[in-house]
Amino acid sequence: xxxxxxxxxxxxxxxxxxxxxxxxxxxxxxxxxxxxxxxxxxxxxxxxxxxxxxxxxxxxxxxxxxxxxxxxxxxxxxxxxxxxxxxxxxxxxxxxxxxxxxxxxxxxxxxxxxxxxxxxxxxxxxxxxxxxxxxxxxxxxxxxxxxxxxxxxxxxxxxxxxxxxxxxxxxxxxxxxxxxxxxxxxxxxxxxxxxxxxxxxxxxxxxxxxxxxxxxxxxxxxxxxxxxxxxxxxxxxxxxxxxxxxxxxxxxxxxxxxxxxxxxxxxxxxxxxxxxxxxxxxxxxxxxxxxxxxxxxxxxxxxxxxxxxxxxxxxxxxxxxxxxxxxxxxxxxxxxxxxxxxxxxxxxxxxxxxxxxxxxxxxxxxxxxxxxxxxxxxxxxxxxxxxxxxxxxxxxxxxxxxxxxxxxxxxxxxxxxxxxx
Numbered sequence: 001x002x003x004x005x006x007x008x009x010x011x012x013x014x015x016x017x018x019x020x021x022x023x024x025x026x027x028x029x030x031x032x033x034x035x036x037x038x039x040x041x042x043x044x045x046x047x048x049x050x051x052x053x054x055x056x057x058x059x060x061x062x063x064x065x066x067x068x069x070x071x072x073x074x075x076x077x078x079x080x081x082x083x084x085x086x087x088x089x090x091x092x093x094x095x096x097x098x099x100x101x102x103x104x105x106x107x108x109x110x111x112x113x114x115x116x117x118x119x120x121x122x123x124x125x126x127x128x129x130x131x132x133x134x135x136x137x138x139x140x141x142x143x144x145x146x147x148x149x150x151x152x153x154x155x156x157x158x159x160x161x162x163x164x165x166x167x168x169x170x171x172x173x174x175x176x177x178x179x180x181x182x183x184x185x186x187x188x189x190x191x192x193x194x195x196x197x198x199x200x201x202x203x204x205x206x207x208x209x210x211x212x213x214x215x216x217x218x219x220x221x222x223x224x225x226x227x228x229x230x231x232x233x234x235x236x237x238x239x240x241x242x243x244x245x246x247x248x249x250x251x252x253x254x255x256x257x258x259x260x261x262x263x264x265x266x267x268x269x270x271x272x273x274x275x276x277x278x279x280x281x282x283x284x285x286x287x288x289x290x291x292x293x294x295x296x297x298x299x300x301x302x303x304x305x306x307x308x309x310x311x312x313x314x315x316x317x318x319x320x321x322x323x324x325x326x327x328x329x330x331x332x333x334x335x336x337x338x339x340x341x342x343x344x345x346x347x348x349x350x351x352x353x354x355x356x357x358x359x360x361x362x363x364x365x366x367x368x369x370x371x372x373x374x375x376x377x378x379x380x381x382x383x384x385x386x387x388x389x390x391x392x393x394x395x396x397x398x399x400x401x402x403x404x405x406x407x408x409x410x411x412x413x414x415x416x417x418x419x420x421x
Contacts, residue, residue, distance in 0.1 A: 005186035010258055010265035010421065013094025013251040014194075014361035015086040018348045019054030019244050023089055027348070027358075028365055031373050034393050036228035036347050038242055043200040049216035050209035052223065052230045053200055054244025054349035056082075066155060074138045075151070077116030078198035079247070083148030084155055086247040087192050091156060094251040095263055096190060098157040102261070105189040106158035108149040109179045110249070111171025113353035113408070114199040116142040121201050148196055160188045168408025169313075171195045172248060172356030173416055177272040179252050189257040194249035194357030208243055211282070213317065215240035231350075232377035233314035233343035234321050234389055241315045244349030248357030267364040270401070270419040271300025277411025284323035285411060290330045292413035296403065297331070300417040304332050307339065307417070308399035309372055311363040313407050314343025315350055324405065325384045340397065342375045342390040356406035360416065363402050367420045370398045 017023065019037025020030035030037070041053045061081040062072045066088075075081055087108070096102060119142035126134050141147050145164035153162060161182070167174040172195030179191035208214040215230050216239070217223050223230040231242040258265055273295025279285035297304055313324055329336050344359045351358060366372055371394050378391040400420045407413050 002186070004184060007184050007186065008255040009180040009183045009269045010253050010255060011250050011267045011269065011364055012096065012253045012258060012263045012265055013090050014249060014364070015089030015093055016246070016248040016358050016361055017056050017059065017082060017086050018246045018351065018358055019056060020348055022056060022058055024093070024361060028362070031344070031347055031362060032371060032394050034374055034376055036231070036376060038227045038230050038349060040227065041200065041205065044202050046202050046205040048206055048209045049218065050205060050214040052217055052227045052242060054242055054351070055200060056245055074136070075142060076122055077119035077142035079112060079116060079196045080142065080148045080151050082198060082247045083110055083196045084152045086249045087152040087156060090192060090249040090251050096251060096261065102190060103158045105160055107160040107179060107182055107188040107191040108153055108158060108162045109165055109175040109191060109193045110149045111165040111167060111175045111195040111353045112145055113168045113171060113197050114204065115145050117199050117204060118201050119143060121203065167412040167414060168410055169350065169352050169355055170406035170408040170412045170414040171353035172360070173404065173406040173414035174274070176250055176269065176357065176360060176416055177274060177414055180269040180272060183252055183254045189254045191252040192249050193252055194247065195353035196247035197352040197354050198245045199352065200243065200245055205243060213240055214243050229377045231316045231346050233312070233316040233346050233375055234325070234381060234384060235377060235379045236381035237379060238316045238318060238321060240317055241345065242349035244351045246348065246351030246354040246358055248354050248361055250357060250360060265421045266368060268419045268421055269416065271296045271298070271302065271417035273299055274414040276413065279411055282409055284320060284407060286323055286327050286330070288411065289323065289327040289407060289413050292415045293327060293331050293403065293405065296415040296417045302401065302417065304335065306401050307403050309402040310339060310341035311359050311402060311404040312341050312343045313405040314345050314375065316345060322384065325387060337386040338388055340372055340388050340390050340395065342373055344373060346376045356404065360404050360418065363404055364418055367399055367402060370396060372397050
């Protein structure tokens with residue numbers, strides 16, 4: 001194999017669909033305003049106290065101008081068409097034109113935690129109610145993890161490598177990390193990298209509830225009368241995550257390609273750190289998480305003193321939030337008391353495989369705008385010690401380097417350091 005080119009990698013654009021809005025611009029506006037995108041579930045019926053979720057407002061595949069009724073019917077795994085829409089938004093935001101020169105040099109890496117579970121549910125209903133011969137021949141493609149990227153390529157015209165990195169709730173960061181490595185080494189000049197999940201169906205909602213991962217809202221809970229308070233990372237009364245749907249895509253580019261095509265960089269992918277726990281299928285394992293955080297900083301050629309902000313994984317679970325703070329304290333020591341951190345999941349919930357990519361885009365835009373997004377609904381938890389949570393409202397503050405954390409079921413850890421330009 002050829003020697004790697006060791007090229008610098010930049011973020012030149014991004015797109016997102018979140019419970020705060022159908023586009024990145026809409027989501028960012030609501031996030032800065034301190035809003036939350038939660039409501040009682042409407043996608044389906046779920047008989048559970050974990051019935052507050054994050055749904056993309058107004059999302060309907062048939063409303064997309066590139067989709068007709070037949071296309072929407074055949075591709076009934078929502079993560080397919082949603083990815084196509086967000087990839088298109090990200091490319092437009094980047095200013096990169098797909099043509100005979102750039103298309104073959106553009107890869108696409110879109111990770112997902114649960115893939116086309118909604119399509120499988122529809123197929124099972126058809127199988128049970130109408131018989132096996134009525135099961136859609138599109139079922140298997142709808143379940144393929146790579147199909148969202150494939151369909152995006154068919155629409156947008158890129159023909160570089162496509163793959164779906166499967167790292168559970170760290171999938172988005174794995175996609176960014178692998179995409180950055182591919183560009184660094186010379187396998188491609190550009191990459192659309194991110195994650196997607198559209199999993200608000202009864203079986204998934206009940207599955208998370210039964211494993212006590214999502215918040216069960218009792219009458220005495222403060223979210224009972226105000227569902228916007230359901231997700232509260234690092235707060236003393238956190239009780240579990242809010243399940244959400246969403247998609248986030250970053251457009252990455254080699255330094256030489258940025259210059260050659262007159263593109264405008266928004267940030268640099270400076271360091272990637274990843275590890276696996278080999279410990280438990282859901283419980284975090286501090287030693288390997290610390291290795292991932294420290295590895296990202298070391299890969300960036302920095303020291304912990306250079307990190308000015310942490311975009312935390314912050315799921316709003318008791319054990320998860322405690323473990324993350326413990327790991328950050330092991331890396332940053334007493335400096336953690338004055339190192340600003342926040343969790344976007346307080347506003348958008350947990351979008352699973354999409355979360356890390358959405359959060360990376362939020363962190364980069366915050367770096368460009370001089371804004372740190374808030375952790376809303378926050379009430380200090382003395383058990384976590386002194387930490388500088390960006391509490392309840394956005395903070396006007398500049399930063400040039402930040403750490404973005406992502407951890408997932410099965411013990412997947414992937415952390416990335418981004419630097420401003």
